[in-house]
Amino acid sequence: MITPDYCREMARYNAWQNDQLREAIYGLPVAEITRDRGAFFGSILGTANHLLWGDDMWMARFGAGPLPEIALAESPALTPTPAAWAGARRRLDMRIIAWADRLAALDLVGDVSFFSGVEQREMSLPVGLAITHFFNHQTHHRGQIHTMLTQAGAAGPVTDLIFRKR
Incomplete structure (x- = not known):
């Protein structure tokens, strides 16, 4: 289904996208970043935090780190500020690249x-499908953040994989 090269490419794409989000977020007032915009995880920061939490959860499931200390419901509040999020995001992106x-x-x-807190049961998936989901989940939530950044008046980052510099 997938190859190690696919995983390496997607890990680097993920980091590139998150670097762009970091720049866009730094250009906005905190009130815009934390404003509830009606998204599933509320704000830009809430969604970015959820994605950080989800990536950390999947890395733990793939044997590349410990489980997050908080539950899904608390994930939007994982980091209190854009700066704290940016540091945690960069560290996790480097861990994802090293894993890939x-x-x-x-x-x-x-x-x-793994045990799914959402399903409240043990689950087992083909590892290739789980990794594909991991990268797809990132893209999904970054798309939501992109929309919220646009609503806040920021320029949305370039998201096309083909434009990532290699």
């Missing part, structure tokens, strides 16, 4: 099993 760089084809075979 270590992957071998054999690591993408088999299942990943």
